[in-house]
Amino acid sequence: GAGVSQTPSNKVTEKGKYVELRCDPISGHTALYWYRQSLGQGPEFLIYFQGTGAADDSGLPNDRFFAVRPEGSVSTLKIQRTERGDSAMYLCASSPGGAGANVLTFGAGSRLTVL
Amino acid sequence: GIQVEQSPPDLILQEGANSTLRCNFSDSVNNLQWFHQNPWGQLINLFYIPSGTKQNGRLSATTVATERYSLLYISSSQTTDSGVYFCAPGKGSARQLTFGSGTQLTVLP
Numbered sequence: 001g002a003g004v005s006q007t008p009s010n011k012v013t014e015k016g017k018y019v020e021l022r023c024d025p026i027s028g029h030t031a032l033y034w035y036r037q038s039l040g041q042g043p044e045f046l047i048y049f050q051g052t053g054a055a056d057d058s059g060l061p062n063d064r065f066f067a068v069r070p071e072g073s074v075s076t077l078k079i080q081r082t083e084r085g086d087s088a089m090y091l092c093a094s095s096p097g098g099a100g101a102n103v104l105t106f107g108a109g110s111r112l113t114v115l
Numbered sequence: 116g117i118q119v120e121q122s123p124p125d126l127i128l129q130e131g132a133n134s135t136l137r138c139n140f141s142d143s144v145n146n147l148q149w150f151h152q153n154p155w156g157q158l159i160n161l162f163y164i165p166s167g168t169k170q171n172g173r174l175s176a177t178t179v180a181t182e183r184y185s186l187l188y189i190s191s192s193q194t195t196d197s198g199v200y201f202c203a204p205g206k207g208s209a210r211q212l213t214f215g216s217g218t219q220l221t222v223l224p
Contacts, residue, residue, distance in 0.1 A: 102146050
């Protein structure tokens, strides 16, 4: 697509529920990133995919968080047993290979609220 | 990890004014990007500027990597420039970027 698309744009859930957030990167971009942004802060890195594999998941806060990218395009961030502290904006970004590999293009984000 | 300090944290300008935003970082880097986050939360990449100077319309940026700082200049500001400006330096690839806490810019009509 023309840009990075994230769905849903807003998600309200109850503590303990399971949540999936979806990211559709720019067509042809091989690298995909998930970030989390709390109110008043800059984005924090969660996980990075190069193709289908998670090349770096060092930013995932705990084992309740998991992400997949089975066909090397769309990615899903999965959060189990949500907690109120998971409330944040979840941002997805993609980047191409080659000379532009280090330049990020972000989606509009998915705002998660855990009640 | 890299420590990033952005200043000022908040800035209020009258439309038409010029401004300079500063980003200091604690370590040598070979990747640095500036982003604008609009009031709806969308992050827009303004510059990829690990060193040197770039200009894009009313915006320009300069990074002096040896002195560990970067500057973003906004000239003839417009109300649509309002939002948060983030600096994100890093070593190597994009996944190693560390975002600062941002400068909240408000441009008044």
